[in-house]
Amino acid sequence: MSTPTGFMEYKRELPADRDPLERIKDWEEFHKHFSEDQLRTQGARCMDCGTPYCHTGVEMAGGASGCPVNNLIPEWNNLVYRGLWREALDRLHKTNNFPEFTGRVCPAPCEGSCTVGLIGDSVTIKTIEQAIIDKGFDEGWVVPQPPEVRTGKRVAVVGSGPAGMACAAQLNKAGHSVTVYERADRIGGLLTYGIPTMKLDKKVVQRRVDLLAAEGVDFVTNTEIGKDIAAKELVDSFDAVVLCGGATKARDVSMEGRENKGIYPAMDFLNATIKSYLDSNLEDGNYISAKDKNVIVIGGGDTGTDCVATALRHGCKSVTQFGTHAKAPLERDPITNPWPQFPNVYTLDYAQEEAKAIFGEDPRAFSVLTKKFVGDENGNVTELHTVNIERHVDETGRKIYKEIPGTEKVWKADLVLIAVGFEGPENMLVEQLGLDQDRRTNVKAPYGKYTTNVDKVFAAGDMRRGQSLVVWAINEGREAAREVDKYLMGSSILP
Known part of the structure; x- marks a missing residue:
């Protein structure tokens, strides 16, 4: 107190x-x-x-x-x-x-x-x-603290996002020799490629990566396990392997006109911008530009919001963000959303605040379902057709969306970004190792244990639980490290 x-x-x-x-x-x-x-x-x-x-x-x-x-x-x-x-x-x-x-x-x-x-x-x-x-x-209080004694055990961590980095940090504290493999050219996973720089300066990420490296963690970039190094070869070369590759398989939409040009997965748009900014301050032009375009973002979550902010910085002509969810109330509903649940209330995130400052209104359109894309004679997207919807919950608890007649609308669109979530981890590594998967295609590993059906192989973070928060990824990376330490040493002092 x-x-x-x-x-x-x-x-x-x-x-x-x-x-x-x-x-x-x-x-x-x-x-x-x-x-x-x-x-x-x-x-x-x-x-x-x-x-x-x-x-x-x-x-x-x-x-x-x-x-x-x-x-x-x-x-x-x-x-x-x-x-x-x-x-x-x-x-x-x-x-x-x-x-x-x-x-x-x-x-x-x-x-x-x-x-x-x-x-x-x-x-x-x-x-x-x-x-x-x-x-x-x-103040210089955060300094490298390498372990005093090494155990002689070697652990590979696949993926350098928050789960992988947290797992590596903890295993290194326990004295194990840890190698982190990352397929991108920079360490950080979604912390580097995924979250825009205006939310998380990449110098902040690199500062922590440098600290972990000084403590003895070995980082290997531009190396995809399953492609550059066979999955079995990796398992055979280490005493344990922890899979923290994330849930990176983007969910797409299937509807009339999807084949038109100018429609992209949100992460392609965000990551290309981040890489170009880090490589050349956007001078190389190696990104999907929203400049002078009417931009539609399909998806009301954080990824969609980051697309809005990025499009604004490109200099878009207009931007609208579609969400199938209804507009949230101004105050917490004590019946359906009681404390201590996270309050589901109407707020303006940073990107919506920016769009409102430029265009005069919240860029979000709520309870909207996209019906089809329309393109011109050259196959470039020019329009989106939508209808408003109502959500109902049937007797089994399943959510059902019903279209509202008479609410059809046509929107101008030169660039469409699909931000409707992720379907789970990519399949190559999972298939090579013969890993069991749950009904959502995530790697099956019990929470708190993180063991897979393959000996020596553990899984944590979004690859195990599905798309989630950075803080949950850190939680799982830390806990998985403790379980790996137990596996290697018989017991663990890690929290």
Whole structure:
């Protein structure tokens, strides 16, 4: 507890963001920062709530409730309030290998389950988390800590996203020799290629990669397991293998006109832009440009939102984001969305805020179903045809969407981006190893154990659980490392 009455004395405040009309001119992070005094005040709002749901991560109603990595939130809030930043950093690192990532990109389910949120506005947990780790790096407190003793065991981690990096970090702490294989030209997985730079500066990712390398983790890029190195050869060469390749098989749409040019998977659009920016500040032109185009984004999630922000920075003529879900209410529904569930309420994310500043309105169109694409005589997409829908739940609990007659609409479109989720991991590696899969095609490995049907092979993160949050990937990478350590050594001191 910080101060017994802090949650009554002080209001929730967040650092201001850079002005939308200014930040769309560059690719830099858009958040500003609080002073230490402001952060101390916000830390003082953390109350003595008896049972702090904020750090108890569970899945509830299809989403996260509380922190999946079980961050000791009340403890480091109190330490910040008392000005003990070095101690706060130690408590933060105790449960989270990469708070600089989660502090920037996590949707903060911890805040949704904050007890103060029952009677007011929740504590600004995410802001304080990022401030702690950023100060740690600025002050030089975050330094390489290689293990004192090596076990002689060798572990391969396939995939360098948040699950793979967390797993590698923990296994390295235990003294094992870890090699991380990444098929892209840069380490980081979706942290590098997937999340735009204005949400997560890639220098922040590289800083942590360099730290892990200095601690002894070996990173190998431009190497795809199953293609450049046979899967069986990898398994035979290491004492254990952990698959953290993500759920990268993009879901497509099948409808009339899909063959038209100008229709792309969202990740092709995002990743090409990120790579071109990192390679040449976009000067090489090796990306799908939205400049002067009418852009339609099909998909109402985070990936779709990132497409909106990226298209705006390209200089699009217009942008609209379709979602099949209805517009969320302004306040949490206590019956269908009770605390401590993550609050399903209407908000403007950074991209929608930017689009509204430019075009005067929220770019999202809710409860919209795309019916067909129309192209010109050269096969270039020019239109989308849609209809509004209503969602019903039948007696079995299945969601059914019904079209609303008379709501048909035609939209201009020069560029269409498909952001309707992912179907699971890609098949090549799975098939080569003969891995069992669940009904959603994810690698079958029980949560908490992470063992597959193939000896020595473990799976964690989105490759095991399906598309999810960065913080869940870190959770699974850490836990999988503990299970691998048990497998190799008979017991483990890893958390």
